[in-house]
Amino acid sequence: GAVVSQHPSRVICKSGTSVKIECRSLDFQATTMFWYRQFPKQSLMLMATSNEGSKATYEQGVEKDKFLINHASLTLSTLTVTSAHPEDSSFYICSARDRDPFSGRSYNEQFFGPGTRLTVL
Amino acid sequence: QKEVEQNSGPLSVPEGAIASLNCTYSDRGSQSFFWYRQYSGKSPELIMSIYSNGDKEDGRFTAQLNKASQYVSLLIRDSQPSDSATYLCAVPPQAGTALIFGKGTTLSVSS
Numbered sequence: 001g002a003v004v005s006q007h008p009s010r011v012i013c014k015s016g017t018s019v020k021i022e023c024r025s026l027d028f029q030a031t032t033m034f035w036y037r038q039f040p041k042q043s044l045m046l047m048a049t050s051n052e053g054s055k056a057t058y059e060q061g062v063e064k065d066k067f068l069i070n071h072a073s074l075t076l077s078t079l080t081v082t083s084a085h086p087e088d089s090s091f092y093i094c095s096a097r098d099r100d101p102f103s104g105r106s107y108n109e110q111f112f113g114p115g116t117r118l119t120v121l
Numbered sequence: 122q123k124e125v126e127q128n129s130g131p132l133s134v135p136e137g138a139i140a141s142l143n144c145t146y147s148d149r150g151s152q153s154f155f156w157y158r159q160y161s162g163k164s165p166e167l168i169m170s171i172y173s174n175g176d177k178e179d180g181r182f183t184a185q186l187n188k189a190s191q192y193v194s195l196l197i198r199d200s201q202p203s204d205s206a207t208y209l210c211a212v213p214p215q216a217g218t219a220l221i222f223g224k225g226t227t228l229s230v231s232s
Contacts, residue, residue, distance in 0.1 A: 042224070091164075108217075109170055110219075
């Protein structure tokens with residue numbers, strides 16, 4: 001259980017284009033998903049918290065107009081990197097939490113998707 | 122600023138030895154603690170969670186928590202070369218919030 005998928009796994013694009021990354025919870029419903037970014041040899045940095053049916057909450061320093069997040073259903077969140085530039089090249093990873101089916105309370109464990117490696121030329 | 126601190130390593134141990142990984146956190150109110158393993162080029166994989174003071178064992182892994190000292194550790198017994206990875210300590214500042222990760226400790230197990 002608690003499987004999270006991401007698509008695509010790898011993308012190479014030209015500078016100035018937009019890239020959409022999908023994150024899906026396959027066997028559970030996730031009211032909250034998280035988007036992280038990881039540069040080489042660095043730890044994961046939280047970019048934003050995505051809540052189903054409401055606006056995402058962005059971390060300080062993350063441009064909300066550049067990194068558009070949509071969480072339209074309980075199993076899908078998308079991150080769109082708009083007008084991508086070489087400095088946006090990174091490993092983008094989403095995560096989600098499962099929740100108790102009876103109480104609706106989220107578990108604390110976060111399960112990660114396999115990540116999307118973005119290279120902007 | 123909530124912080125999670127780990128020694129970056131690398132920590133090198135011979136096959137069969139015990140690897141000890143340490144983590145400290147700044148938020149005294151944190152209640153849950155997680156260890157993730159991340160292989161190079163891959164996303165993190167949850168290997169242990171611990172909520173109460175003391176030890177929690179799962180196979181070759183033992184997590185130890187001391188809330189008074191704001192310290193959590195991970196012991197890996199009978200280390201194998203396949204354990205070579207970066208180990209990330211993660212703590213949510215509050216229940217339900219996103220995990221804050223340490224920078225990770227790189228473990229290298231030599232055969």
